[in-house]
Structure formats: C-alpha cells, structure tokens
Amino acid sequence: MSKVTVCARFRPLSSSEIRDHGSCVSIHRIDDESFNFKDEKDGDLSFSFDKVFYEDSAQASVYEVLALPIVQDAVSGLNGTILSYGQTGAGKTFSMEGPGIIKCDAERKGLIPRVIEGLFEMINASQGEAVYSVKLAMVEIYMEKVRDLFDLSKDNIQIKESKSQGILLSGVTEIPLLEASEAMQILSNGILNRAVGETQMNASSSRSHCVYIFTVQQEFSADKRTKTGKLILVDLAGSEKVGKTGAEGKLLEEAKTINKSLSSLGNVVNALTCTPQSKLTHIPYRDSKLTRILQDALGGNCRMALLCCCSPSLFNASETLSTLRFGARAQHIKATPCVIPSEDKNSKTQECTAQKDVACEIILDKLKDKMGTEAVEMLRELLILHGIMYHPSPMEDLMSEYEDITSKVISSLQEKVVQLDYAMEELVKRNQVLKAKLAAAENRSFWNNMSDALSFFSFRTN
Numbered sequence: 522m523s524k525v526t527v528c529a530r531f532r533p534l535s536s537s538e539i540r541d542h543g544s545c546v547s548i549h550r551i552d553d554e555s556f557n558f559k560d561e562k563d564g565d566l567s568f569s570f571d572k573v574f575y576e577d578s579a580q581a582s583v584y585e586v587l588a589l590p591i592v593q594d595a596v597s598g599l600n601g602t603i604l605s606y607g608q609t610g611a612g613k614t615f616s617m618e619g620p621g622i623i624k625c626d627a628e629r630k631g632l633i634p635r636v637i638e639g640l641f642e643m644i645n646a647s648q649g650e651a652v653y654s655v656k657l658a659m660v661e662i663y664m665e666k667v668r669d670l671f672d673l674s675k676d677n678i679q680i681k682e683s684k685s686q687g688i689l690l691s692g693v694t695e696i697p698l699l700e701a702s703e704a705m706q707i708l709s710n711g712i713l714n715r716a717v718g719e720t721q722m723n724a725s726s727s728r729s730h731c732v733y734i735f736t737v738q739q740e741f742s743a744d745k746r747t748k749t750g751k752l753i754l755v756d757l758a759g760s761e762k763v764g765k766t767g768a769e770g771k772l773l774e775e776a777k778t779i780n781k782s783l784s785s786l787g788n789v790v791n792a793l794t795c796t797p798q799s800k801l802t803h804i805p806y807r808d809s810k811l812t813r814i815l816q817d818a819l820g821g822n823c824r825m826a827l828l829c830c831c832s833p834s835l836f837n838a839s840e841t842l843s844t845l846r847f848g849a850r851a852q853h854i855k856a857t858p859c860v861i862p863s864e865d866k867n868s869k870t871q872e873c874t875a876q877k878d879v880a881c882e883i884i885l886d887k888l889k890d891k892m893g894t895e896a897v898e899m900l901r902e903l904l905i906l907h908g909i910m911y912h913p914s915p916m917e918d919l920m921s922e923y924e925d926i927t928s929k930v931i932s933s934l935q936e937k938v939v940q941l942d943y944a945m946e947e948l949v950k951r952n953q954v955l956k957a958k959l960a961a962a963e964n965r966s967f968w969n970n971m972s973d974a975l976s977f978f979s980f981r982t983n
C-alpha cells in the first residue's frame with residue numbers, strides 16, 4: 522500500500538491582506554518539507570509534508586512533485602486523483618488552472634494544462650504496440666447537483682457504481698482529445714461554464730467543486746485488448762467562515778452547501794484514518810456527491826495527491842491551521858493502486874447500448890410534439906419489449922437507492938451516538954457537581970444540628 526502524497530502551498534500575501542491586516546505571517550519556513558506555524562492558543566506547531574511550496578515556488582515544481590507520477594501512471598493504465606483543498610482565495614484554482622488556459626505565459630501555467638501536455642508527450646514518445654486515445658469529461662458539483670460542463674442541459678447527472686469500473690457518471694459528455702492545443706481550447710470552453718461569483722475574499726471565487734476526468738485508453742492491436750487509466754483532478758470549492766466573509770443570500774446558501782460537503786470529506790478522511798482497519802465498517806461516502814465521486818480515490822485502488830493551499834496571513838491563521846490539520850490527517854490514508862482489468866465484451870456492449878439509448882431518446886423526444894406524450898410512452902415500451910432499447914435495470918437502481926438510504930441512516934445514527942456521548946459526559950459532570958453540593962449541604966446541616974445540640978446542653982447546664 523502506498524501512502525497519499527500531501528503537499529502544502531502558501532501563496533504570496535495578497536494586496537488586500539497587506540492593506541487591511543499588515544504583513545504579519547503565520548508561518549516560519551524551516552526547509553522544503555517542514556515549517557512552524559504560530560498558533561495563538563498552542564504556541565508554535567510544526568508541520569511536515571512531502572513537499573512545501575512557499576510563495577516563490579514555481580508552478581512547474583508543483584506539477585513535477587504532485588502530478589507527474591500520476592500522469593505516468595494514467596498512461597500505464599493506473600488510476601490517480603489530484604485534489605486542491607483550502608480556504609476560499611487560498612490559491613486552489615491558481616494551482617490547478619493557472620491565471621488562464623489559452624493566454625497564459627509558460628511559467629504560470631497551472632497543473633491541468635501541464636497534465637494535458639505531459640499526457641501527449643508521453644503518448645507520443647511511447648514505443649509499444651498500443652494505440653492510445655484520450656477523452657475528457659468535466660463536471661461541477663454545484664448545490665449538491667452534478668452538472669456537465671460540456672452540456673449544460675445535463676444538470677443532474679447520476680453517480681453509479683460498476684463492479685468492474687468503479688464509480689461512473691451516467692451519460693456524462695466525454696470529448697475525445699486528439700492533440701494538446703485543441704485540448705486546451707476544449708478545457709477552456711468547459712471552464713467558462715463553471716459557476717463563479719465575487720466574494721469578499723476572492724474577486725473570482727469558484728462556487729462549486731470542479732472535477733476534470735481524463736480517460737486514457739490503450740488498445741493492443743494484436744488481441745484487441747484494452748487497458749484504461751483514469752486521471753481525475755478536483756479543484757474543490759473553498760471553505761469559508763460565513764460570519765467572517767459576510768456572505769448573504771445566494772452566496773450564503775452556496776457557502777453553506779460547500780462547507781457541508783467539505784465536512785463530509787473530512788468525515789470520510791477521519792473514518793479512514795481513525796478507525797482501526799479491523800473495525801472498518803461504515804465509511805460515509807454516500808453522504809455527499811463529492812465523497813461519492815471520490816470514493817475510488819479515497820482509500821481505493823487509486824494513487825492520490827493532495828495540495829493544501831493556504832494564505833500565509835496572520836488574519837487567516839485559523840483557516841490555515843484547519844487546512845493543515847486536514848492535510849496532516851490525509852497523510853495517513855492508504856491507497857492501493859492497481860491496473861484496471863482489460864475491458865471485457867460486456868462493458869463494450871453496455872457502452873454501445875447506452876449510445877443507442879441516447880439516440881432513441883432523442884428521436885422519442887422529437888416525436889412528442891407530433892404524437893403526444895402518451896403515444897410516445899407506448900412507443901418506448903414497444904422499443905424496450907423488442908430489445909431495441911435497454912430497460913435500465915430497476916433492480917440495480919433500487920439497490921443503489923437502498924444503499925444510499927442505509928448509509929445516510931447509519932451516518933445520522935453515528936452522529937446521534939456522538940451527541941448522546943457528549944450529553945452523557947455533561948450529565949455525569951452535572952451529577953458530580955450536584956453530589957458535591959449535596960455532600961456540602963449535608964455537612965453544613967450536620968454541623969448546624971451539632972451546634973444546636975451544644976447550645977441546648979449548655980443552656981441546660983447553666
């Protein structure tokens with residue numbers, strides 16, 4: 522089992538941080554792997570990660586440490602995931618995308634354009650007998666709905682799980698990438714569709730988690746065998762203290778949803794790292810769309826890298842500390858990367874059936890205006906009956922829904938157990954205080970009785 526690669530990155534102080542709060546920073550650099558963090562409560566805390574990128578670090582070195590090994594894996598048929606995590610305005614999108622995709626000077630390019638270049642360089646340099654194909658899908662998780670960034674009409678994509686291929690996004694648009702420069706244009710089009718908004722902390726704040734899925738397939742001409750590597754990059758939306766940022770209305774609702782799904786991510790990481798392996802029973806992957814999509818990456822068959830993005834300003838020290846603690850915990854996740862088995866005929870047939878179904882649905886949709894809904898529904902049943910359309914397995918969907926509900930019930934019961942534990946501790950403390958008060962009162966009344974008795978006897982003897 523390999524461990525997750527965790528790096529921390531501190532951006533330069535922003536001009537608004539310097540203007541409003543001065544140049545005091547919360548960190549003191551030790552070397553490229555460690556630093557001290559000034560905590561008001563606990564004094565100096567030291568943190569160590571696989572690599573620490575300070576304000577003068579180059580985008581290229583972030584790519585080399587964090588992404589290059591995962592890109593090499595994807596070309597060899599292994600799955601990998603890279604996440605950027607941190608407070609709003611901490612530099613996640615800057616690290617992932619860079620200041621732009623198309624018009625961006627070479628040095629400032631972010632991880633994703635470098636991943637595209639790296640993939641094509643490696644594929645072009647490969648000398649094996651396999652023929653490669655690369656596809657890109659882009660979705661965002663906005664207000665707990667998965668939206669296709671290449672086709673905005675698909676605004677509630679369902680997450681499914683297949684035994685052979687793991688977590689899948691049903692019907693998501695996958696665009697074939699033929700070469701790097703065309704791929705950059707496609708990537709840039711997808712990014713334009715992302716939900717962004719202006720907040721107090723960031724003029725262009727991502728209001729969603731953005732998921733980039735690269736599928737790299739090798740087909741061996743000799744036996745038509747295929748091998749697939751999936752590379753997933755996730756630019757998480759930033760956590761936010763709503764009291765501090767003054768978010769209101771839509772921004773507040775978005776921030777609450779973002780914070781909720783990030784705390785689900787924290788719960789999954791805690792469950793994976795706190796529970797002894799022998800007792801690993803319930804990992805709450807199904808509590809949010811984010812953790813469900815990341816299920817394979819978190820403790821699954823996939824190599825994972827995490828970039829913890831932070832502001833160095835003392836003003837943001839408590840958010841920085843919580844990001845660093847999340848990173849420190851994630852260091853203990855274990856991953857088991859393994860090659861995805863060659864695609865069998867079954868999955869190929871499923872892919873064809875899915876394409877045929879989409880075509881049928883388009884035709885049926887067009888017929889609705891002419892024939893009316895009822896007639897079209899009868900036609901759909903006829904197509905299913907004759908095996909022209911595939912009837913989605915109600916049993917599989919039912920099982921998945923059942924597992925969703927069961928998982929949520931378990932999570933809420935676990936939450937209740939924690940609350941009850943806390944309530945019990947409080948009651949025990951109150952009980953002890955009451956007992957002490959009672960003992961003191963009894964003591965007082967004993968001495969009062971004694972002094973009454975003494976005064977009585979002294980009165981009699983007098």
Ligand SMILES: Nc1ncnc2c1ncn2[C@@H]1O[C@H](COP(=O)(O)OP(=O)(O)OP(=O)(O)O)[C@@H](O)[C@H]1O
Pocket residue numbers: 531532533535576607608609610611612613614615616620723725726727728757758759760830
């Ligand atoms: N390493 C860096 N060097 C220079 N500028 C940076 C760096 N990191 C971030 N910035 C700048 O800081 C600002 C905020 O960065 P960015 O948008 O990447 O934050 P974010 O973490 O993605 O925020 P949100 O969660 O709100 O989307 C941007 O103007 C960006 O250009």
